[in-house]
Amino acid sequence: DTQGGKKGRRGEPQQGGFVIQSEDTTPKLDTSNWPLLLKSVHLMNVRDCHFEPSERGYSPLNRPLTEYIKHGVINLDKPSNPPSHEVVAWVKRALKVEKTGHSGTLDPKVTGCLIVCIDRSTRLVKSQQNAGKVYIAIFRLHEGAPNIKRIQQVCEALKGALFQRPPVVSAVRRQLRIRTIFRSDLLEYDPVKRMGLVRLDCEAGTYVRTYCVHVGLMLGCGGVMEELRRIRSGVLTEEDNMVTMHDVLDAKW
Secondary structure, eight states: OOTTSOOOOTTSOOSSSOSOOOBOOOOOOOOTTOOSSOTTHHHHSOOOOOBOOOOOSOOTTTOOHHHHHHTOEEEEEEOSSSOHHHHHHHHHHHHTOSOEEESSOOOTTOEEEEEEEEGGGGGGHHHHHTSOEEEEEEEEEOTTOOOHHHHHHHHHHSOEEEEEOOOTTOSSOOOOEEEEEEEEEEEEEETTTTEEEEEEEEOTTOOHHHHHHHHHHHHTSOEEEEEEEEEEETTEETTSSOBOHHHHHHHHO
């Protein structure tokens, strides 16, 4: 019904009821779940139900590109050879922003998911650095490698909290540490080339190169890591709008 009490026709614009009115009411206070030993808890509860339409911000349809960049996160497919800090510096120069950060260092030869945070979103870097990671690795065993069933048993055994020491080629201090591997699956194995494909769901800071060495030690033949790719970092995977460095440059222009 309209404000005059007359019923409008279907399809015609109605008068009234389409404007958000400011209000200032005090809702009923529910004290059933309040703690008994906490003093002045009534001062911590917000009892104001005042609503006023905000004039700040932008409509999603009219938000400028600079605002997206200022609060943006890029799921970048890191290429092989350049280190992570150099890739992040390239993004910073390409987008002409004040600061950038990433979600976890990848070795120069490692490819895959590298989350790059821009400007104000760099405060989210710490939460993503400590999140879990998922890797796909290729390892190669030395002479005298056992059958595939034995390799599967070793991969299943290397789960849970494990002692690890960073590799010699690592830039960090080589101290013994504990890292958790949540899932370890052997996907493929070629007995002729003695090369296997493994998927690891692990804690941040896990050295997959050390994991491959441990696989070789438990098999009694020795092993090394040949190639590594990160397919998930935190909450983002390689299927969640992953872009390359060329895509970033093309999007900027």
